[in-house]
Amino acid sequence: SGGGRGGRNPLEMLARAGQSFGLRATSASRQARERQGWGGLAQLMPSRFYNKVQDLHHRAGASTANPLLAYTLIKRLQSDWLNVVYSTEASENTQALKNGYKKVEKDLPLFEDLQGAARALMRLQDVYALNVKGLVKGVFQRASGTDLPEIYSPGQLFSLSADDCFLVGKVAYDMEDYYHSIAWLEEAVSLFRLSYGDWNTEDEGSLEDALDHLAFSYFKAGNISYALSLSREFLRYDPTNRRVARNVLKYERLLVEHPESATAEVGLQRPNVTHLQTRDLYEELCQTLGSQPTQYQIPALHCSYETNDSPYLILQPVKRELIRLQPFVALYHDFVSDLEAEKIKGLAAPWLQRSVVASGEKQQKAEYRISKSAWLKDTVDPVIVSLDRRLAALTGLNIRPPYAEYLQVVNYGLGGHYEPHFDHATVSNNALRTALLFQLSSVEAGGSTAFIYANFSVPVVKNAALFWWNLHRNGTGNGDTLHAGCPVLAGNKWVANKWIHEHGQEFRRRCSPNPED
Ligand SMILES: O=C(O)CCC(=O)C(=O)O
Ligand SMILES: [Fe+2]
Incomplete structure (x- = not known):
């Protein structure tokens, strides 16, 4: 899959955090900052320092107009962070985290379980004719064309993240089931687009990964013009990816050779399970x-x-x-x-x-x-x-x-x-x-x-x-x-x-x- 995941590197995150600090700490920019991955670093740093930084950023009216604040911001970004990230305390903390994880690892679900859970969602989508767009938002509404009422109304809405959707799509993709991969990766791409630049430590995929898989799914489903536009979008984020650049050339050539395929309606069929004649x-x-x-x-x-x-x-x-x-x-x-x-x-x-x-x-x-x-x-x-x-x-x-x-x-x-x-x-x-x-x-x-x-x-x-x-x-x-x-x-x-x-x-x-x- 496509490379170029933004921001795995803590220093890159620091750089981005610095940019977004801007000149004034309004509450909107504060929210943006909170989504910028400070949380991911929280586990790596002493909580005292974390609280101090958090406090500085939350303080109403904090502004780099104050030379003291401006100075400490620059110092923090140039020196404090480096000392924290490369401190023995940080490595001890990650070590403790890893040790704790190792202890429970054998009782945690296997990848096979996660695949099974993703398949379960697709099964529910199919058997109960649920609309993926709604499902992702936590609503169990029927796909259009049925006049059946909502089949289940959870007490509280719970929606899925971009990465949650990405993983379901990826499981389908790996089974060469492009009917399901398209539905779920579409949602992943829309959600990743909304949060582009915010990086969650726990995420497996990124906008680039989702675009890459979605483009290929559309190509396999015969929708070359959509595969092309998604691949072009990918290259805007990761212009150096040669594989995707080659795909763009290939899709362009295919569209020239078979112009009719640009407008061809692609009727994506659910994968047929032959043992189920009574489906x-x-x-x-x-x-x-x-x-x-x-x-x-x-x-x-x-x-x-x-x-x-x-x-x-x-x-x-x-x-x-x-x-x-x-x-x-x-x-x-x-x-x-x-x-x-x-x-x-x-x-x-x-x-x-x-x-x-x-x-x-x-x-x-x-x-x-x-x-x-x-x-x-x-x-x-x-x-x-x-x-x-x-x-x-x-x-x-x-x-x-x-x-x-x-x-x-x-x-x-x-x-x-x-x-x-x-x-x-x-x-x-x-x-x-x-x-x-x-x-x-x-x-x-x-x-x-x-x-x-x-x-x-x-x-x-x-x-x-x-x-x-x-x-x-x-x-x-x-x-x-x-x-x-x-x-x-x-x-x-x-x-x-x-x-x-x-x-x-x-x-x-x-x-x-x-x-x-
Ligand atoms: O769980 C059900 O409703 C049917 C179970 C069944 O048919 C079986 O276990 O053979
Ligand atoms: Fe039975």
């Missing part, structure tokens, strides 16, 4: 509830108290809301208590690992399932035993191992999701007949469970258990059960899966030769 349907169901028939339309869809003729449930029947008949999907409200939910999350937390998916014989991480999960045996705590007992009573099924899986606790964080899939395909020789999804938390936005072909989604209802049959009564998979966990837009989603196998239920659930049953 549009899936995203629509994440944004809305889909086609939810009411009980008035289908009287069989009603709420009831269920005991399943089990003595165990007579005194405390389960509250069932029938959601669909084909495929059969029911929501059992208050199936777990708050206390049980907290207990289960607490038991699983130390064991959480990045979730995997079946890939042939192996299990591996996949971008289409982003969550952490842990398996809990019923021996770890009586809470699991009592949950199993209630489940067995309700379903009448044999849920002892090996006839059912252990409880799988799943935690979805930032942008966590599980794209459309079948559960029954995951264990080939011992199909998973039913799926039960216990909802151990609520979420602030997003995170619904969407049934793609059946065209509806169920929002997260805390403490409820979502139930469906994955298999027909004849033992074959029910293709209508294609389902997904939508990305969590705000909050932290906890669920627990219980999959009950086909084998072991022979005398408990009748089979049927009818492939429709």
Whole structure:
């Protein structure tokens, strides 16, 4: 990427700080000075000196008209600063900072985590059709063309910095995903332009870096005239960059050779994820509830108290809301208590690992399932035993191992999701007949469970258990059960899966030769 980051050198910063001191310390120039990177130096210098300088600059009416102030300003810039910056105290301070950092470094997120977080933002942008311009300002508004209301309104607006946007764009750029890199680098460039000359110690990128990446993204997307004007802008800031100068010549030549490309409309497409043929349907169901028939339309869809003729449930029947008949999907409200939910999350937390998916014989991480999960045996705590007992009573099924899986606790964080899939395909020789999804938390936005072909989604209802049959009564998979966990837009989603196998239920659930049953 382009070089020429301004102002990494503390002396350069001093020079700039001196220029901006000007002749009078008005409050506007004070603000400008505060953004000039004094903060970055604060950690390197004794706080006494820092406070002294800060105080001088903040003093109302401080003016170089006063010869004493003028003298000390010049002395400060020529001598004091050099002594401070090159003092043993400054190097001891940076050493202490570095040592402290080294101590916690192993517990800090990896670059892979940061990339994942950037991808999560892009996923939310896509699945919830969010407008990047708004998102950067902290507003979750829909991209134009949809008349859907704001999907999430945070209590407090939080906006992203130029460098925050740059990094998201850079992650997309490195994946050769110019659709996303353009959207995010556009924001980075606009914000860097606004603050040009102010340098933040913590920033990774600069206006030049953002222009460089954005120009190349536009070139790759076929918009050569825009790539050219961005590259020219780059050269205004960094005229000696030969690579970008060569690019300018190349773009100019291309425009002469293919003048039609200057005005060509560039229709940038979202990168196509081939394994997701149902993408549009899936995203629509994440944004809305889909086609939810009411009980008035289908009287069989009603709420009831269920005991399943089990003595165990007579005194405390389960509250069932029938959601669909084909495929059969029911929501059992208050199936777990708050206390049980907290207990289960607490038991699983130390064991959480990045979730995997079946890939042939192996299990591996996949971008289409982003969550952490842990398996809990019923021996770890009586809470699991009592949950199993209630489940067995309700379903009448044999849920002892090996006839059912252990409880799988799943935690979805930032942008966590599980794209459309079948559960029954995951264990080939011992199909998973039913799926039960216990909802151990609520979420602030997003995170619904969407049934793609059946065209509806169920929002997260805390403490409820979502139930469906994955298999027909004849033992074959029910293709209508294609389902997904939508990305969590705000909050932290906890669920627990219980999959009950086909084998072991022979005398408990009748089979049927009818492939429709
Ligand atoms: O989290 C969800 O809503 C769905 C989870 C799921 O389908 C699974 O874990 O297999
Ligand atoms: Fe699933």
